[in-house]
Amino acid sequence: MSSPPISAKTTMRGRTTMSDFFSVRDLHVGYDEVRVLHGVSLTAVEGGITAVIGSNGAGKSTLLRSLCGIVPIGSGTVSFEGRDVTDQSAERLVAGGISMVPEGRWIFPDMTVLENLRVGAINPRARAVKDETLQAVMEMFPRLRERSSQLGGTLSGGEQQMLALGRGLMAAPKLLLLDEPTLGLAPGIAKQIFKILPDLTALGLTVVLAEQNVSKTLSIADYAYVLENGGIVLEGSGKDLLGDDAIRTAYLGH
């Protein structure tokens, strides 16, 4: 294994730029006494996929949850489209265009698929375009259209993930935060999800993806950060990191 797999996004990378679209500076986050993140900084590739990889407990979920406003930020700054959004509530962040698809999906089990999707478009900006968005989501996930009147809780794990993704898209986001979208899914389904993610950027979305599945993630990521014990220890393009010896021994097992 000398040459890493070719990134699916080599063509895409040509038109993506590092910018101040979304960046995080020196973020410290903790729960009560326990400090989880110490000084995390990262910049999202506008219109591309930025990955945060790391093992269980490294702080990936905490990072994403603090970015979407459901875990309070201790110190540091988060800026989005040139504005400081550090201490904004989840409601305002979603209204402003940051949407989170949480780990474990968190769909509403006793609502139908359609109701789950509709409730995702509750912010005023999303409401204005909700019919078009719903159409687009149904096209992206034909499975959801088939099951639109079924209760969310009766869907399979993969379908629930699609529903969570669809619900996140219904908020008409500019930035999508995805927390372990393939966690607990069968490998075949996980593969499907990884196939869909690049399509999201083709719609003009910027994606920040936290994942444990390192090789798959790096192969679709434009840029990636490795999070360990609450700090960034390594960063680089997906392609470079796939070829990195430290990554290969620590995460890929060869």
Add this chain to the structure above:
Amino acid sequence: MIRAHGLPLAAILAGAAALMVFGLGSGSYWTIVALNLAMWIALTQSWSLFSGMTGYISLGHVVAYGIGAYVVAFSFKIVPLWLSIPLAGVAAGLFALMVALPVLRVRGPYFVILTFGLAELVKYILLNVETGLGKSSRLLFGAPKPDTLLWIMVGLAAAATVALYAVHRSRFGRGLDAIREDETAAETIGIPVVRLKVLAYAASAVIPGMVGGVMALRSTYFEVLQVFNPTISFTIVTIAIIGGAGDARGPILGALFLVGLSEVLQNASPQIYLILLGLCLIGCVLFLPTGLVGLLHRKGGAR
């Protein structure tokens, strides 16, 4: 989950009219029965607007009733009734709005206990205020006749039913549904959970406040321990469990059942009434988690 299968407006009006005809046309005893029925419908629909929608079970809804009763009794013969009854609703709503933020910080059993304790707290504060004023109870001479009060109460029951029906169909209602299903998820997708909860909590207190005011007039005297009786809170929850809080028909069915059962049994044999009521509650929890209204859905083949 059963939702949005509410009642059409025409059915609500027809039901209210039937209740009026029954209450006014069958003698004074039945006027009181109809008044009680309308009261429980109004109280339980309002309770449902918050607790049924959000899953935060309030075991202290009597606090709104008691505050409303106090406002009407306190201002009796000072402020005309057409003003004091709405004021009772406003006072109860404002009180709920005031306590909502701290109270809604807790969930599950803690919320249940807190709401119960809050009602008791307000009860004893008002008891001390009244004692300080040298009033152990207030007589309300010249209160309107039950016939008049029945009109108001049926109006309140219809209004509470329409309100619940409307909320079920609104974006506000969908947000509350999401909170009940998974509050953190709701917050994550941008639902203003705190604002919605506070609004629903305050809204659910307004009509019970007016109901309390009307009931103070009905009993023609006001006594703090009576209008803050926790049994009122318990009965509301009982009606909601038996009838089902999933849509606006549940509280009506539950109230019909409870008032019917109490008419048949409570005077003849109060012990058997309570035993039966307990059995019905257990039976509903075990076999009819969606209440009597769930039977309608099953029969209709709805989900």
